[in-house]
Amino acid sequence: MTNRDGRTGRPPLTERRKAATRLEIAREAVRLFTANGVAATSAEEIAAAAGISARTLWRYFPNKESCVEPMLTAGIDMTRRALGTWSPGGGVAGLLDELERNNRRSVADLPVLLDLVRLTRTEPGLRAVWLRAHADAEPVFAAEVGRGAGLPGEDLSVRVRAVMINSALRVAVEHYAFHTDPAHADEAGVIDAVRAALLTVDRGLAE
Template sequence: MSGGHTTPVGGANPPEGRTGRPPLTERRKAATRLEIAREAVRLFTAKGVAETSAEEIAAAAGLSVRTLWRYFPTKESCVWPLLTAGIDNMARALRTWRPGQDISEVLDEMARTGDDIVQDMPTLLVLVRMTRTEPGLRAVWLQAHDDAEPVFADVFAERAGVPGDDLDTRVRAAMINGALRAAFEHYAWRVADAGSVDEDGLAETMRAALRAATRGVSH
């Protein structure tokens, strides 16, 4: 396989909804995937996606190309772990959402459990900025949210005690999913300094989006 692999990625390491602490081997694999993602973004930022090869990404992460392809099917999909970390955290936080509670308060739970995400936030913002001009990365970003929607729907269905394919829960999931994506893009595309993150500003943007999505919708 060569560095010219292209998207789509559908299903590369999707959110699993797993509970509890994963085994050590899985944690090591997750750490490896995340390191690959960081190096991929660094190279994509410096050279552009088209000019970055899979061989370069593998070398930067200290891996062989053969090993890289065991983790990801395309060079663009190498960024997947950075995109899904926040989505996975949101799904966990939604499970703590109490009836009658403002949904924006779910973000407080995300902040409480998302220290690792904060560490990678500058890199993630750079990545989301690139999705405006890099179609391959845009496809991965949209796929990550597409895969997240049924996860969110399952959370709402569990809360309501209805089947996961219930239309109401699917619509709620789509609203929340769309709000999160729009909020993050809005913030990422408008931050002047790519090297800094105003966590309060990002949180407020996401709260505003969630409130807009659920305005007039009962819990």
């Protein structure tokens, strides 16, 4: 992991604490939004559920909808790590292997993530956060794909590959969340959906 000051390795304790606090806020926000809806949930309620003051919450997030961002960026960071160790020559099979290996770190939050994705179908504010997170991820993914291919992240072919991977992952998770009974959702199902989406990308437009 690269820290804000450019060093690699584990981030300082204060950064880890901030990240843990942000993630706990996200979990509580999703729980309250799922139970009560976004409109009926206040920032003060989210803060109280996370065990912090409303003033502290506003230091982390500009509005209540953005409180869910850490739940999304965790998955994006997992994908970035997978792309960083993936060689394009390994094809979709190699990328799937890297995604599955890195996904083991975030399995505990999978039910919360799926709850959030379901909410994006009916809550426009959360949909905007979800789409913005993926838009922000594209140059990050392109940089990793380009590094593996020996090309700059701004290269057109690299950007297109990054967009295809990003879109495939987003659509796969949405499809699984929207069409799976929450009581039966599991990691294996998500992985199968991602595999099907990436294999579709690999086959291209010929079919």
